[in-house]
Amino acid sequence: MTSPTSSSSSNEPSSSLQPRDSISAASGSTIVVERNDACKADETSKKHAVILDISLSSTGSSYDMTFKKPSIDELLHRGPAAIMNGAAHRKPSIRWVHLRSNVMFWVEQLMDRVCEERRIQVPDNPSKRPGSPTRLNPMLRKDLWYHLFHGKASDQIQTRFMGPACTPFSVDVEDEQSDSSSEADAGATRGPRNNLVMYMPYLNWESVKAWDERQQLIGDINGKRSCRPQADTEFVRDYLHHNTSPLHDRRTLHQAYYHDFGMTRPLPDYDQVMHRFTAKLDEGEAKLVIVDQLWLWVIKGGTFTDGDSAEAHPDLVVTAFPQRFNGEYNSADIYHGIIQHLERGLEPSLRTINDLVALIVEHCTGVFFQRQLESDKWFMEFFAAAIGLVRDDKTAAFNKFCVAVQELERLQARQASLIELSRKLESSDFSIALETGLFKEIKDIIDELGCIDYILARQEDVVKSLTRTYRSRAVKNVSEMVSERKESWKRIAETAQVAYNEIQAQMDIKQKQSSLAEARSNRYQAEDSARHGRIMLLFTVVTIIFLPLSFMATWFGMNVKGLEDNSQLNLALIAAIIFPVSVVIAIVALAFAFSERLRDRTAGIIEKILDTLLACLPVHGSESAARRRRSQVRDMGRPPRWDVRIRGTDPDMEMQ
Structure with missing residues (x-):
């Protein structure tokens, strides 16, 4: 020395x-x-x-x-x-x-x-x-x-x-x-x-x-x-x-x-x-x-x-x-x-x-x-501690999520109500709000580590150039220390990247679980809706069947002029009138209720009848109806971009 x-x-x-x-x-x-x-x-x-x-x-x-x-x-x-x-x-x-x-x-x-x-x-x-x-x-x-x-x-x-x-x-x-003009030759x-x-x-x-x-x-x-x-x-x-x-x-x-x-x-x-x-x-x-x-x-x-x-x-x-x-x-x-x-x-x-x-x-x-803040802390250790806290919070959130998934499975196994399932799915254990905050924090850490790595890389390049100029042992030792520090930060950055990937995977798992649970809830809701639909269908059929019966029975039971002799009619005659009429009305109503094709055909017939009646009347509406029919026939052969309704012009005026 x-x-x-x-x-x-x-x-x-x-x-x-x-x-x-x-x-x-x-x-x-x-x-x-x-x-x-x-x-x-x-x-x-x-x-x-x-x-x-x-x-x-x-x-x-x-x-x-x-x-x-x-x-x-x-x-x-x-x-x-x-x-x-x-x-x-x-x-x-x-x-x-x-x-x-x-x-x-x-x-x-x-x-x-x-x-x-x-x-x-x-x-x-x-x-x-x-x-x-x-x-x-x-x-x-x-x-x-x-x-x-x-x-x-x-x-x-x-x-x-x-x-x-x-x-x-x-x-x-x-x-x-x-x-x-040649900057390379200058100086x-x-x-x-x-x-x-x-x-x-x-x-x-x-x-x-x-x-x-x-x-x-x-x-x-x-x-x-x-x-x-x-x-x-x-x-x-x-x-x-x-x-x-x-x-x-x-x-x-x-x-x-x-x-x-x-x-x-x-x-x-x-x-x-x-x-x-x-x-x-x-x-x-x-x-x-x-x-x-x-x-x-x-x-x-x-x-x-x-x-x-x-x-x-x-x-x-x-x-x-x-x-x-x-x-x-x-x-x-x-x-x-x-x-x-x-x-x-x-x-x-x-x-x-x-x-x-x-x-x-x-x-x-x-x-x-160097150790600057505490006797047992380096600046590097603060970044490692920050990454460790993020991973700890991520692990705690994942453990809560696993427990919540098991509770959800038990609710589904005992066929709990949709209200119970919905409340469970809306709990914070299935939310990605915590992971989103951790994702932002680890992203900031990775960003800072990237900035530090950038500075250390510039340092390493400069010191290596110095080593090539001054071939002394002291300079070589400094170069080795700079490279070792850069490798240390690289390992911390790799740990941060692992935490980043883990948080991403955890968010994906939660989203997939939420999607699966939501699909199950939708299926249960669809089944429940189907049950309610069948019940409503039953009420509709009963109403269609008994509404004509009740109407006819009420009709014959009215105490009005013209029906004084109702009391003279026997039960067989009244039944012969009420039941056939009610059956016919019920059959027609049920046919319209359950047959979409019948409804469409009936609507088409009614529309044609109305168009015919309007065409026979000397009003402007008949001309418009006829023009509309001609336009529909002509537009059937045109591509959609020539549709006159899109262009907003009168086809007859265009032809003129």
């Missing part, structure tokens, strides 16, 4: 160093790590950068670290070399410059200072296009910088990001013509490609409270309203809508995934699984999954000559990734984690610039996978 020694320096007189912690090394020696201001929060709203000079010993067993925290304005005006001149006891081997936000303007100005310090030629830009830079910085060529800037044509903040890339390059620029380089630029998205989290405050600040700035004082108010106002080199702010998981859909309008708010679970623990400490960006440049050092003078410069690492909103500190702060790792001399140890790059990438890719 290497033994670090840290010291602090700034423009103001530094305070005396106080012991901070003691850690026992593997060899049994004790490493004393002293307090410094590298992790100290900014006391004003003015943004500061961090410059860390690392001086490696000749044996590589130890290193000294010297920190400075210049303001952004000072860094961009003087440059890192001038600020750190004489700060370290030994000449640094590695210099790390860290910008605490993804601001394109800062990077462009800093790279100009780096080129000046290292006497790197920066040719003039022949392009006269409005908004184009006046000089072509070899570290910010079009293909390395502006062409990877997404969202420059949109006014939506969430669309801004640098496309994932890891590209070695040379600072020896041969030619770059921004107005050239070609020659010389050793031993420098590196990398843009990588990574997962992080932020408190819902801080996120809402930042969105309120952005809304106030966009609406040109007075802003509530915050630590980042001036910084966001200055760079949020910069003309050519704006701030790339932090994005939620869905904003990063659906960035193309948000080019013209803000995306709706999505209810994240992380938000729901952390809010259950403590509403005031609810968390959101967000996506940050790591911008990293590696510029190899050496002796740079300018005429007769020569100057040696260390290997330079420039990074830009955001800190917590308003500069708040917590255990997930990546920059603090890197500094603590270097101070305590933890493994993997720092021996070359490749180790520093691997350390930075490891902390960025691993911050989301």
Whole structure:
């Protein structure tokens, strides 16, 4: 294990160093790590950068670290070399410059200072296009910088990001013509490609409270309203809508995934699984999954000559990734984690610039996978717990459904009434309302896991490219960890997909059972209706038979003039009159009741008689009837589309 020694320096007189912690090394020696201001929060709203000079010993067993925290304005005006001149006891081997936000303007100005310090030629830009830079910085060529800037044509903040890339390059620029018709040839380089630029998205989290405050600040700035004082108010106002080199702010998981859909309008708010679970623990400490960006440049050092003078410069690492909103500190702060790792001399140890790059990438890719909320909880476990709750609710609903099916079978076995069966079928156990809610929840989980897998896949591609460029053990270990994490999330996504399929199958079973039970109920209802129909038929037949009898009996029993001699009639004569007439009437009525053909024929005969009578009468109705008959005869041979009733025209008028 290497033994670090840290010291602090700034423009103001530094305070005396106080012991901070003691850690026992593997060899049994004790490493004393002293307090410094590298992790100290900014006391004003003015943004500061961090410059860390690392001086490696000749044996590589130890290193000294010297920190400075210049303001952004000072860094961009003087440059890192001038600020750190004489700060370290030994000449640094590695210099790390860290910008605490993804601001394109800062990077462009800093790279100009780096080129000046290292006497790197920066040719003039022949392009006269409005908004184009006046000089072509070899570290910010079009293909390395502006062409990877997404969202420059949109006014939506969430669309801004640098496309994932890891590209070695040379600072020896041969030619770059921004107005050239061949963009592939613009900015070609020659010389050793031993420098590196990398843009990588990574997962992080932020408190819902801080996120809402930042969105309120952005809304106030966009609406040109007075802003509530915050630590980042001036910084966001200055760079949020910069003309050519704006701030790339932090994005939620869905904003990063659906960035193309948000080019013209803000995306709706999505209810994240992380938000729901952390809010259950403590509403005031609810968390959101967000996506940050790591911008990293590696510029190899050496002796740079300018005429007769020569100057040696260390290997330079420039990074830009955001800190917590308003500069708040917590255990997930990546920059603090890197500094603590270097101070305590933890493994993997720092021996070359490749180790520093691997350390930075490891902390960025691993911050989301640390235990942050509880001593026994990972963020990954919250997604697994959410899937488990969905499956538990699904299983409980299925068990209730099985019990309800058995009860329904018992009701049908004892031939319960339709009312009982209907009430049972209308119970919540046969409803898919619960499954519908679970279906939506698991769909949201799968959607979030898909977003996470998308970010992890971009990470894996970038880190694999880094592995091909830097063939060191430390970088390879980081690549393996990124691949393992992606596989872990893939397994969680597979579990979520299994739950999704199970809920679908359960909904299908319930729907099939409901359809089967409904079919049985319809059959029972049809049988019941048939029984009622037979009863009504019996009443109809009895009525048809006895109605003429009762009428005839009533007729002969009336005490009216003309029927005085009814009492003289004997029973046989009355029966001979009543029964035959009643039988004839009953037979005719029953024939009409049960024979549809007889009813149709009788109706046709009556219609023909009426048409004949109307034709004989000198009225307009006869002409209309005759015309209607002619139309019916003529239309029998026509296709349906020529039907005059559909067209609404008079056929005789058409013929004229």
